[in-house]
Amino acid sequence: MVLDERLKQIFIELTSIDAVSGKEAPVAEYINKFIGNFGLKGFADGASDLSNGNSGNMIVEILGGGEHLLVAHMDTPRSTARLNHQFHQDRITSDGTTPLGVDDRGGLSSILFALERAVRDGNLKPCTLLFTVCEETTLAGSIYYKPAPAVKYGFVFDSYLSPGNFVSETCGAINFELVVRGVSAHAGISPEKGVNAIKIAAEAMAGFPFGRIDEVTTANIGIVKGGTGTNVVCDEVHMTGEIRTDFTHHGEEIMAKVISDFNKVCEKYGGKLESKHFWDFLPYSVKEDDKPYTHFSKIAKRLGLNPSPKKSMGGSDANSLNVKGIKTINLGVGAQNPHGNDEFILYKDLKMASEIAYQLLTTEIE
Numbered sequence: 001m002v003l004d005e006r007l008k009q010i011f012i013e014l015t016s017i018d019a020v021s022g023k024e025a026p027v028a029e030y031i032n033k034f035i036g037n038f039g040l041k042g043f044a045d046g047a048s049d050l051s052n053g054n055s056g057n058m059i060v061e062i063l064g065g066g067e068h069l070l071v072a073h074m075d076t077p078r079s080t081a082r083l084n085h086q087f088h089q090d091r092i093t094s095d096g097t098t099p100l101g102v103d104d105r106g107g108l109s110s111i112l113f114a115l116e117r118a119v120r121d122g123n124l125k126p127c128t129l130l131f132t133v134c135e136e137t138t139l140a141g142s143i144y145y146k147p148a149p150a151v152k153y154g155f156v157f158d159s160y161l162s163p164g165n166f167v168s169e170t171c172g173a174i175n176f177e178l179v180v181r182g183v184s185a186h187a188g189i190s191p192e193k194g195v196n197a198i199k200i201a202a203e204a205m206a207g208f209p210f211g212r213i214d215e216v217t218t219a220n221i222g223i224v225k226g227g228t229g230t231n232v233v234c235d236e237v238h239m240t241g242e243i244r245t246d247f248t249h250h251g252e253e254i255m256a257k258v259i260s261d262f263n264k265v266c267e268k269y270g271g272k273l274e275s276k277h278f279w280d281f282l283p284y285s286v287k288e289d290d291k292p293y294t295h296f297s298k299i300a301k302r303l304g305l306n307p308s309p310k311k312s313m314g315g316s317d318a319n320s321l322n323v324k325g326i327k328t329i330n331l332g333v334g335a336q337n338p339h340g341n342d343e344f345i346l347y348k349d350l351k352m353a354s355e356i357a358y359q360l361l362t363t364e365i366e
């Protein structure tokens with residue numbers, strides 16, 4: 001299959017910009033120039049205050065902004081500097097030494113290409129384009145975003161699933177940090193004077209509910225750091241981890257139990273526990289009769305696709321938008337193997353993602 005030359009050009013231009021999370025300004029500039037070519041104006045909001053980055057979200061309100069959003073994120077998780085595109089028979093890849101940046105420049109290219117087409121065809125409908133910052137790190141862009149009152153629905157172009165599939169529900173995730181504090185001492189001369197934080201952490205972690213707790217819940221400690229020397233009774237161990245679950249109260253309960261269990265072991269040996277936790281993203285569930293679900297299903301069928309809702313165990317801008325009361329689904333763009341050096345996208349998926357974007361730009365939600 002041959003990819004439309006203009007879509008290919010936009011994809012190459014966007015993926016050639018190196019802009020990791022917090023450094024999205026050149027992508028925002030590209031978008032500004034792009035839309036300026038046909039007289040549209042965008043603005044950057046104040047999301048950089050939250051992200052500490054060099055750009056806010058880019059927002060383009062078309063014909064008053066309408067009720068629905070088309071969303072893609074401007075950052076990549078890893079640098080794409082020195083990207084060398086490879087055009088194969090059916091797909092685009094990098095040369096294997098860098099990521100392709102297809103997450104989420106694939107989504108971004110689809111929207112911009114469709115926008116240009118809709119302007120040319122003269123059939124744009126009211127809607128808002130939201131290009132976010134720091135999706136890959138903290139979702140800071142979509143968390144900061146302040147929607148106009150009329151905005152009710154969102155379509156995020158940021159799932160690795162192939163077009164037609166969409167994420168209608170996800171779990172939420174708590175990130176936590178636990179610090180066990182003991183007392184340091186010489187391990188050979190006066191071990192009695194010490195309280196070993198490693199011993200406490202080990203015993204506490206042995207009781208941690210690692211892995212799949214139930215059908216909708218998982219827990220993990222992924223990083224453990226501590227100790228300064230083999231001859232020192234360790235006085236500090238840091239553990240960071242996460243709990244993923246569909247139900248916020250369930251997540252809170254598990255977190256509270258973990259903290260209480262760790263505290264008990266600390267007390268037993270004279271150590272102290274410090275803990276921090278926060279919701280990295282909250283769960284959402286968009287139902288069959290919700291507008292984004294029905295509207296996308298209609299569009300997908302029109303394009304000959306089989307609309308398939310999926311559940312995901314990962315978060316995206318759709319999670320923060322749903323928290324704001326904007327019913328949002330995350331659409332499959334077909335950006336495969338995201339974040340690896342083997343990222344790729346099929347020409348047919350990139351083309352289809354842009355067809356979906358075109359439909360969303362040119363049809364009002366009923």
Ligand SMILES: [Zn+2]
Nearest residue numbers: 103104135158
């Ligand atoms: Zn992404």
